[in-house]
Amino acid sequence: RARLRDLMAVADERGETRFGAIITMHRCELELRAGDVRECARLLDEWTDSGALEGVEPEYARCRAILAVLRGQPEELERWAAQALPRAPDGDVWDMWDELEMRRARGVAALFSRDPERAEAQLRLVWEHTRRAGVADPGAFPVAADLAEALVWLDRADEVPGLAGPLRAAAERQDHRWAAVTAVRCTAMARLARGYDEAAAGQ
Secondary structure (H helix, E strand, O other): OHHHHHHHHHHHHHOOHHHHHHHHHHHHHHHHHHOOHHHHHHHHHHHHHHOOOOOOHHHHHHHHHHHHHHOOOHHHHHHHHHHHOOEOOOOOEOOHHHHHHHHHHHHHHHHHOOOHHHHHHHHHHHHHHHHHHOOOOOOOOOOHHHHHHHHHHOOOHHHOHHHHHHHHHHHHHHOOHHHHHHHHHHHHHHHHHOOOOHHHHHO
């Protein structure tokens, strides 16, 4: 936060509107990951008021879509998701990052709507793409815990160790606290799916 605020101050001082918009995007993403929806909403409103949306409309829409998910507003999510995924002439999405983030958002929204099949389908695509593409940071697209929850709802808890194992390995290699905690959470959910387990519940 401190570094991004410093960069924003430099952008304001130099009148670099485009650079300021990129920094605002990163500040929004930071608050979304931190779970501070109020601060993210404030930043997005500030971004709107600045008039600095030209050329970064998909990124702005992506942040709005994920904010809608965290607020439990699936219809709002879909409205912004459509704007976050502009299509190339051949029908492909321009930016894979935006596509993966929207699939993650739609997967979480499906969990909120108690639709584990749809959630699993969306989240699985993100998980498999990152594994196939060699994305080393397990927190870049953090779908593992939500995917594990969808699998448990679908009575497929036996597949959860396939998520927890890579997370645990990444946590050890990278000293990645999110991966470590999420691996424990996934394992606990799988154990609880087989019946109440005091130790798993405590985790």
